[in-house]
Amino acid sequence: MPKLPSYVFRRANGSYRYKRNVPKKLKSLIGKDTLYRQLGEGYAEAMRNLPQVHSEIEKLFRNEAHVPSSERALAIIRGALGSDVAEQVLAGQVVEYSQEDYALNELARDIAGKLPKDIVTQIYTGRLKQPALTLQKALGEYQQYKTDDAGESRELELRVVRLRKDLGAAIGKQRVADTPLNEITRADANALRDYLLQRMKPSSVHRYITVVRAAVNYVISEHSLNIPNVFNGLRIKGASASVDDRLPMGDQDLVMVRPNFKDDPVAHALFVTLTDTGARLSEITGLEVQDVDLQERSITIRPNSIRTLKTKGSQRTLPLSQSALEVLQEHRRGKGDTQPIFEDYARPRGRDAASAMLMKRLRRSITDKKVTMHSLRHRMKDKLRNTGCPEAISLAILGHSTNTVAANYGSGYALEVMREHLERVW
16 A cells, blocks of 8 residues: 555545644634545545645635635535535535535534634525625636736736735725625726826826726626726826827838848848838737748738737738748748747747847937837828828728728738738838
8 A cells, every 4th residue: 555645544444535634823714623525435536636635725724814705614514524515515405404404504503603604604504605706806807817818828917916916005905805896986996096197107007907997897797797897988187099109100210220120130020021011019929830821922910829919800911012021931931830930039928028129229220219119000000091091991901909890801802902002101
């Protein structure tokens, strides 16, 4: 018989059980001196169940102060009465006056006075109270939902951590963690805005609050809640887009900075492609080999394993200039269809690294902070407008979310329509 792991013992009937003494400081909170979990009838089954059981206990001990009362009640039931009773309670299937019901009643009487009344009541009735949907929970659920988005999860995680801290400072940690979402008011939203404005520019505050707004919208939809999102339409004076936020790159600027990118093949390829497509930097650094169609002389911008897209309207097919096609082809050679064209930047925060690299080269010639690599996108917008490109086609080329007809400009004849207008810019 192999040596059993810590906290595991074999019972007289041959089955295996997990036994864990409750830390002294938590005994009054959990209401038990010792927690037990049934692991299985045989050794193999017990070893399969052990990691999950051990993780549940560790979580209970580490985060007791933050565990909802329903989870604490279920943990006590599981430890005292076993997994079968706990699963019945979790499923809401405890029959009144049954053996399980009597056992829960007796357990509740044993711990009465040792634990909060709310927990005792849930154990006595065998009905768990659903934890309130709070701002903290909304941010957590939204983060979990976005975790699968390639390249975005780490950035979002950091934003959520900062947001929880700032929300706590603005409206109180207790309100963030415990107040139901339907009791969060416009005054709370304004308090967060005013707190952030003490150290951020209005435009930065707007982007920051966008995460809170998106998180609340997400849980309202997922939980079918009939409540307003108090973070929608928040007035942030000075946060609206302005012609002074970013200047488009003029023709003279373009001539001036172009030589700064020619000494590095990657920098040059990115610069040429951004200039001739007006695409976002993340859209280009996230291209895979299969996204470039040599036959059609085009690129398809779509979600992939490298990155997501900003909006649904961002997914599109764009004509390529001969120059852009040539520089992209240089970085496609010898690679499989699903490999990234710019492998050094095909990673989380790769867009930021590429931006820093390109900006160093831009700043050799242009020091005006209102002119950045994103100015190439503004340049394309202005050029399209000035050459008589219809607004609908301009929106389709740039992948703006406000485009209501973008679906009409994605393949076939529409590609040639876009090429006709882009050639006037090139």
